[in-house]
Amino acid sequence: MLSITDISIRIAGRLLIDNSTVQIAPGARVGFVGRNGVGKSTLFHAIRGDLPLESGSITLPPRWRIGSLAQEAPDGPESLINVVLKADSERDVLLRESETATDPHRIAEIQTRLVDIDAHSAPARAAAILSGLGFSTADQARPCSEFSGGWRMRVALAATLFSAPDLLLLDEPTNYLDLEGTLWLEDHLANYPRTVIVISHDRDLLDTSVDQILHLDRGKLTLYKGTYSSFEEQRAMREMLDAKHARRQADERKRLQAFVDRFKAKASKARQAQSRVKMLERMKPVTALVTQDVREITFPAPEKLLSPPIIAVDDVSVGYDPKKPVLNRITLRVDTDDRIALLGSNGNGKSTLVKLLAGKLQPFSGRITRAEKLSVGYFAQHQVDELNLDASPYDHVRRLMPDAPETKVRGRVGAIGFSGKAGDTLVRSLSGGEKARLLLGLATFFGPNMIILDEPTNHLDIDSRAALAEAINDFPGAVIMVSHDRYLIESCADQLWVVANKSVTTYDGDLDEYRRMVLSIGDTRERGGDRIKESAKPARTRGERRTPLKQRIAEAEAEVERITGIIAKIDTALALPDLFTRDPKQAAQLSRARASAEAALRRAEEDWLEASSEFDEAAG
Template identity: 80%
Template sequence: MLSITDISIRLAGRLLIDQSTVQIPPGARVGLVGRNGTGKSTLFKAIRGELSLESGSISLPPRWRVGSLAQEAPSGPESLIEVVLRADLERDALLRESETADDPDRIAEIQTRLVDIDAHSAPARAAAILSGLGFSAADQARACSEFSGGWRMRVALAATLFAAPDLLLLDEPTNYLDLEGTLWLEDHLAHYPRTVIVISHDRDLLETSVDQILHLDRGRLTLYRGGYSSFEEQRATREMLDAKAVKRQEAERARLQAFVERFKAKASKARQAQSRVKMLERMKPIAALVTQDVREITFPAPERLLSPPIIAVDNASVGYDPAQPVLNRVTLRIDNDDRVALLGSNGNGKSTLVKLLAGRLAPFSGKVTRADKLSIAYFAQHQLDELDETGSPYTHVRKLMAEAPESKVRARAGAIGFSGKAADTLVKSLSGGEKARLLLGLATFFGPNMIILDEPTNHLDIDSRAALAEAINEFPGAVIMVSHDRYLIEACADRLWVVADKTVKTYDGDLDDYRRMILSSRSGAAARETDRTQVTEKTERPRGDNRRNALKQKITAAEAEIARITEIIAKIDGALSLPDIFTRDPKQAAQLSKARANAADALARAEEQWLEASTLYDEVAG
C-alpha cells in the first residue's frame, strides 16, 4: 500500500500540499487530477524520493519497484527492442550472469528464476508493447538514434510499461501519442496488474483506465472511487454540502457574536457570554468553496462567409519527393461549417494533408481549388517554440496592432486571456497551457474562415479543454483538427477522415467503432498488415525504411540469441554430466533438467525466428 500521511510540500516558498493524507491500496488504478500548477508532478517527485517533505511521510512496501517515464528520450545505436528489453533490470542482469556462470548450483538458480519471471517470452511482450504504441516490426529492429525526439519518448514509455513496476507513475503519457496510440494505452492501463497513478487531462483515459480519482485542489488530496464522471458527480455533491455547511457556520457565528456583544457588559450574563466566546474560538472554520472560473477561449468570426466549397481537392498527390509522394489520389471537399477530425497513426500523412490544405505544400499532381480571399489559421504544438521568450502577450499582440492605441491593444490581449498584469508576463514565465492559449489567440487573430488545429490540447487542463471545445462549436467557420483527445473529437467533429494507405478516406463509423478496430489490429495480424503499408513523412519520422536491412538485423539478432542459448545448454549439460548429480542432489538435478527443457524451447523459438527472417530476406533480395 502507498501511504501518504499528513504531508506538506513547499516549493520555492509556495505551499503546494498542506497536511494531506491518503491511502492507495495495492492494485489500484488512480487518476491524479487538478489544475495546472497545483503540484501534481511535485507529488510524483516526493513519492520517488526526489523531493524532501516539509512534514509528514510517504511509505511504500519495502520490495516495491517504482517506475516512471524517463525525462530524457533514449538515444543510441541499440535497436528499439533492445532498449525496451533492458528496462527489465532483473532479466537483463540474469542473462548477463548466465553467460559467465559456471557453478552448477548458480546455473540452476539463474535458469529457474528466468523461468519464474517468464524471461523467454520477454521479446514477444516487448514487441507487443512497441506495436501498440505505433512501431512496426521493421521499426523495432532499427537504431533508437534514427528516430525523432517524440518517437523516442514513445520508446521510453514502452520501456517503462515493459518493466511493469509495482508502482507505475505516469505524467501526461499521451502527450507524445496519436489517437491510435492513446486508445491502445487506455486499454493497456485498464488491465495493468499492479498499482498505477497517472496524471492526465484526458477525460476518456480517466473514464476507461482508472478506478479511482485522486484530486489535488487548494493544497488538499482527496480520493474518490470510480472514474472521472463519478468523480465530477461526487465532487459537485461535496461542494454543495460544503457550501451549505459554511452558511450554517456563518449563521451560528453571527448568533454567538450577537449574544456576546449584547451581554458581555452585564454581570448577570458575563459567564454565559464568556462561554460563547470560547465556543467561537473552538469553532474550526469550514473551507469555503473558492470559485476557479476558467477563462473562456474565443475565436474571432470571419468578416464574411465564403461561397462553398471553401476548399476542393481533386485527385491530388502530395509529399516531399515527387518520386515518393506521401499521399495519392486525394479527393475531398470542405464547406464553411465543416468540423473534420483526421484519424490515422502518426507517419501516415496527417500533417502532410493539413499542410496541403493550408497551402504550405503544393500538390505534385491533381488540383486544389480555394475560395477567393480564403483565410486560414494554423495552430501546431511546435509553434510554441516560435514565441518570443523575452516578450510578453502584450508585445506579441502589439506586433499585430502596430498602429492601434494602447487601450485597444490591452483590450485585445485581455480578449485572448491576458488581462491586466498578465499581459506583461514574460513568455518564458508562462505555463505550457498559457503559451498554448496565447498561440491560439495569435493564430486566429484576424478572424479566419478556417482553423487547422494540430494537437491543440497538449498542456491544457481538463476545464481548458472543455473551453476549447466550446470555442470550436461556436466558431462559424470550418475547423480541421488532429488530436489524440477523444473527448474533443466527440464533442466537436461531425466528419471523420482516416489518413492511411497513402490516401484519405471518409470513415463512416464512430470513435467506438474506430477504437475496436485499432485495438484489434494492434493486437493481431492486422497490425502487421498496417505496419507493412505504413507511410513515413520527412519531417515527422525517418524516411526510406530499408526492409532488407531490417530483416538482416533480425537475422543477426536471432543468430546471437541462438549462440547464447546454445552456450547455456552446454553449461547445463556439463552440470548434468556429473556422475553423482542425480543421487547426491536430486532437487538440483531436477532444476537443471527443467532449465534445460526451457532453454531448448527458447532455442527452438529463436531458430524459428531466424528461419522466418532468412526466408523473407531471400524473397526481398530476389
C-alpha cells in the same frame, strides 16, 4: 500499500501540498487530476524520493520497484527492441551472469529465477508493447538514433511499461502518442496487474483505464472511487451549479440534439447520430463541463461567411518528394461549417493533409480550388518554438496591431487569456498550457474562415480542453482537427476522415467502433514517415531496406547462440551423477529451466527464419 501521511511540500516558498493524507492499495489504478501547476508532478518527485518533504512521510513496501518515464529520450546505435529489453535490469544482469557462470548450483539458481520472471518470453512481450505504440517489426530492429525525439519518447514509454514495476508513475503519457497509440495505452493500463498512478488530462483514458481518482485541489489530496465521470458527479454534488454553468450544459444538449435531428435519417450519418444520442444519455445534469474559474477560449468570427465549398481537392497527390507522394490522388471538399476530425496513425499523412489544406504545401498533381478571400488559422504544437521567449503575450499582440491604441491592444491580450500583469509575463516563464492558449489566440487572431488544429490539447488541463471544445462549437466557420483526445473529437466533430494507405476516406462509424477496430488490428499495424528524422525521410534504397533486416538476423543468430550455450550449461549440471539423489528439488528446477530455454530457442530460430525470408524478398 502506498501510504502518504500528513505530508506538506513547499517549492520556492509556495506551499503546494498542505498536510495531506491518502492510502493507495496494491493493484489500484489511479488517475491523478488537478489544475495545471498545483503540484501533481511534484508529488511524483516526492514519491520517487527525489524531493524532500517539509513534513509527514511517504512509505512503500520495502521490495516495491518504482517505474516512471525517463525525462530524456533514449538515443544511440542500439535497436529499439534492445533498448526496451534492457529496461528489465534484473533480467539483463541474470542473462549476462548466465553466460559466465560455471558453478552448477549457481546455474540452477539463475535459470530458476529466469523462469520465475518469464525472461525467455521477454522479447515477444517487448515487441508487443512497441507494436502497440506504433513501431512495426522492421522498426524495432532499427537503431534508436534514426528516430525523431517524439518517437524516441515512445521508446522510453515502452521501456517503462515493459519493466512492469510494482508502482508505475506516468506523467501525461499520451503527449507523444496519436489517437491509435492512446487507444492501445488505455487498454494496456486497464489491464495492468500492479499499482499505477497516471497524471492525465484525457477524460477517456481516465474513464477507461482507472478505477480511482486522486484529486489535488488547494493543497489537499482527496481519493475518489470510480472513473473520472464518477468523480465529476461526486464532486459536483458538493458544489452549487451556477446559472452560467447550467446554461452552458443546456446549449451543449441543444447542439447535440440538433445534430441527431438533422442526421438521424441520413444513412451515412446514422451511426454518428447514435453516438450523439449516447452522449446525451451520459450527460448528467450535475456534471460541469467547465468550472467557474477556468478562463474561456474564444475564436473571433470571420467577417464574412463564404459560399461552399471553401476548399475543393480533385485528384491531388502531395508530399515532400514528387517520386514518393505521401498522399496520392485524393479528392475531397470542405464546406463552410464542417467539423472534421482526422484519424489514422502518425506517419500516414495527417499533418501533410492539413498543410495542404492550409496552403503550406503545394500539390504535385491534380487541382485544389479555394474560395476567394479564404483565410485559414493554423495551430500546431511545434509552433511553440516560433514564439519569442523574451517577448510577452502583449508584445506578440502588439506586433499584429501596430497602430492600435493601448487600451484596444490590452483588450485583445485579455481576450486570449492574459489579463492584467499576465499579459507582460515573458513567454519563457509561461506554462505549456499558457503557451498553447497564446498560440491559439495568435493563430485565430484575424477571424479566419477555417481553423486547423493539429494536436491542440497537449498541455491543456481537463477544464481548458472543455473550454476549447466550447470555442470550437461556437465558431461559425469550418474546423479541421487532429487530436488524440477522444472527448474533443466526440464533442465537436461531425465528420471523421481516415488518413491511411496514401488515401483519405470518410469513416461512418463512431469512435467506439474505431477503437474496437484499432485494438483488433493489434501488432499488425504499420507506421512510417513522420517518425523518422528529416535526414532519413528520402525513399530508402533496396540496400537501405535490407540493413535493419541484416541487424535483425544477426541479433537472432546471437540469441540462438546464447540460448544454446545456456542449454549446454544446464545439461552439464543435470549430468552430475548424484544430482537427482542428492538434491531432487534442484534437479527439478534445472529441468524446468531447460524446457523454458528450449522454448526460447525455438522462438529465436523462428525469428531468424522470418527475418531471413524477408531479407531474401528485399534482395529479390
